[in-house]
Amino acid sequence: MMTMTRTEESSAVAGVAPVCVLLAFELGERTWKLGFTTGGGQRPRIRSVPAGAIARVAAELASAKGRFQVPAETPVVSCYEAGREGFWLHRWLVAQGVTSHVVDSSSIEVNRRARRAKSDRLDLGGLLTLLARWVGGDRRCWRVVRIPTEAEEDARHLHRTWEALQQDRTRLINRVQGLLVTAGVRLPVTGNFPARIVAAVRWDGTSLPAGVQARLLRAWAQLTFLTTQLTDVEAARPALAAALSPPTAQSVARLQTLRAIGPIGAWVLSTEIFGWRQIRNGRQLGALVGLVPALYQSGETARDLGITRAGNKHVRRLMVQLAWSWVRYQPTSALTQWYHRRFAGGGPRMRRIGIVALARKLLIALWRFVDQDLVPEGAVLKA
Numbered sequence: 001m002m003t004m005t006r007t008e009e010s011s012a013v014a015g016v017a018p019v020c021v022l023l024a025f026e027l028g029e030r031t032w033k034l035g036f037t038t039g040g041g042q043r044p045r046i047r048s049v050p051a052g053a054i055a056r057v058a059a060e061l062a063s064a065k066g067r068f069q070v071p072a073e074t075p076v077v078s079c080y081e082a083g084r085e086g087f088w089l090h091r092w093l094v095a096q097g098v099t100s101h102v103v104d105s106s107s108i109e110v111n112r113r114a115r116r117a118k119s120d121r122l123d124l125g126g127l128l129t130l131l132a133r134w135v136g137g138d139r140r141c142w143r144v145v146r147i148p149t150e151a152e153e154d155a156r157h158l159h160r161t162w163e164a165l166q167q168d169r170t171r172l173i174n175r176v177q178g179l180l181v182t183a184g185v186r187l188p189v190t191g192n193f194p195a196r197i198v199a200a201v202r203w204d205g206t207s208l209p210a211g212v213q214a215r216l217l218r219a220w221a222q223l224t225f226l227t228t229q230l231t232d233v234e235a236a237r238p239a240l241a242a243a244l245s246p247p248t249a250q251s252v253a254r255l256q257t258l259r260a261i262g263p264i265g266a267w268v269l270s271t272e273i274f275g276w277r278q279i280r281n282g283r284q285l286g287a288l289v290g291l292v293p294a295l296y297q298s299g300e301t302a303r304d305l306g307i308t309r310a311g312n313k314h315v316r317r318l319m320v321q322l323a324w325s326w327v328r329y330q331p332t333s334a335l336t337q338w339y340h341r342r343f344a345g346g347g348p349r350m351r352r353i354g355i356v357a358l359a360r361k362l363l364i365a366l367w368r369f370v371d372q373d374l375v376p377e378g379a380v381l382k383a
Contacts, residue, residue, distance in 0.1 A: 019038055019070055019074060020038070020039075020074060020075045020076065020077050020135065021036060021037075021038055021061070021064060021065060021068065021070065021074055021075070021076045021077070022036070022037050022038065022039060022076075022077055022078075022128055022131050022132060022135070023035070023036055023061065023064075023076055023077070023078040023079075023098070024044075024078065024079050024080065024124050024127035024128045024131060025078065025079070025080035025089070026080075026120045026123050026124050026127075027051070027080055027081070027083065027084070027085050027089075028051060028120075029051060029084075030050070030051050031048050031049070031050065031051055032048070032049050032050070032051050032052075032053075032057070033046060033047070033048050033120045033121075033124060034046070034047045034048070034049065034057065034060055034124075035124035035125065035127065035128050036060075036061075036064035036067075036068070037128050037132075038068050038070065039132045039135075044124060044125055044128055045064055045067060045068075046121055046124060047060045047064075054089075054092055058096065061076065061098075075097075075099065076097070076098045076099065077098070077099045077100075077101070077131065077135055078093055078098050078099070078100045078101070078131075079100070079101040079102075079103055079127055079130075079131045079134075080100075080102060080103070080127075081102075081103050081104075081105040081108070081127075082102050082103065082104055082105060082145050083105065087102065087147055087148070087153065090102050090147055091150075101131070101134070101144050102144065102145040102147060103127075103142050103143070103144060103145065104142065104143040104144070104145055106310060107142045107143035108126070108127075108130065108142050109126075109130065109141065109142070110126075130142055146277060148276055149276070151243075151245060152245065152248070152271070152275070152276045155240070155243075155244055155245075155248060155271045155275075156271045156272060158233065158236065158237060158240055158267070158271075159264065159267050159268045159271065159314075160314065161233055162230065162233045162234070162264065163314065165226055165229050165230050165233065166230065168226055169223065169226045169227065169230065172219055172222055172223050172226065173189055173223065175219060176189055176216060176219050176220070176223070177189065179212060179215060179216060179219075180216070183202060183208055183209075183212055184202050184203050185200045185201075185202060185208065187200060189220075189223070193220050194217060194220060197213055197216050197217065197220075198213070237263065237267065244270075244271075244275070245275060245276070247274075247275050247276065248270045248271060248274075248275025248276065249270075249275075251266070251269070251270035251274040251275050251370050252266045252267055252270045252275075253266075254369070254370055255269060255270065255274075255366065255369070255370065256382070257381050257382055258366075258369070258376075258379060258381060258382070259329050259330055259379070259380045259381065259382050260322065260325045260326045260328070260329035260330050261322065261325075261366075264318075265318060265321075265322050265325075268314060268315060268318050269315065269318070269366065270370075272312055272314055272315050273285075273288065273289075273312070273315060273367075274366075274367065274370050274371070279367055279371070282364040282367070285363060285364055285367055286360050286363065286364065287308070287310075287311065288311050288312060289311040289312050289315045289316045289319065289360075289363060290307060290308050290309040290310045290311030290312070290313070290316050291307050291308075291311070291316060291319065291356065291359060291360040291363065292307065292308055292360070293305075293306070293307060293308075294306060294307065294308045307356060315363075316359075319359040319360075319362065319363050320355060320356060320359050322359070322362060323355045323356075323358040323359040323362055324355060326358070326362055327339055327340075327355075327358070330376075330378075330379055330380060332378050332380065333376055333377065333378040333379045333380075334376070334377035334378045335358060335361055335362055335365065335376060335377075335378075336378075337378070338358075338361070339354055339355070339357075339358045342354055342357075343355075343357075343358075362376075
């Protein structure tokens, strides 16, 4: 009786690998381009459909299976780049029985030539090639986005709305103060600001010009509206807390027991990361937020390019703010002492570098506090 060697056996198993249809999307504002193939160097089948026409997508998928002469029940694996369409297309594909992958566009390999041809057809071909490598087991060809549930995604809108309103309000206050400075007047932007505008006098004792006053009053009206919106968002947070998933709600409550962590910081960290993502280690967490160093080394050349900034910008921005708050309100903690020993005695640039490094260490410490119940060394809990 003839026996098969291990190499022959693995080759036989690989030869009967199931066939699947690969589908790649190039999502445009008006038109979607679809690329189909079954792998093996086959020329892609390219089709165009109106943007958002999911019925046409289903019809083209059925037509592609007929063109490739595969059974209707043949599995389909699809991919598209994360962007303006969000995750609704992924959820629709999964509902149709398609294995869908949403890809981080910044992780896709590209040709490094100074001038390279680029078109939707070439992009689809590249996506299909990388998708075939991913299906074949190559997990380093790109990075797949972790898809939140609709409830997890919806919980992030409250704090992102608050963040956008706060940025607009700060931008508007800076604009008002800039207008005042150009006129040679400095006034506090407080509740009786309209009366101060009318009573303000310039260097020569004259009032502000009518055009400047009108522009300042309009800006004040916008500022008042934004302040009201911020108040409404703050008032809506307790009501929405009841709708959070148990892990997210537990994370929000636990983080707020630490001094220097308020409701906004706890809400952002929980809804963006801690409440639904499975973190394996601290380096993965730092990379997720973009707080890991980006090193460049080639031959004798070695440079530190700073942090990657390739991650969740909302959490990254928050962590820098929380790092300053931690230094102020947790002076006896080991993290604060480390910052003072390494960076506090330097100049402004050294302190900025140090606070970013502290932000990464603090993020990992907060994750361990939530996930493993490890209180940061020397940290003080709220009474």
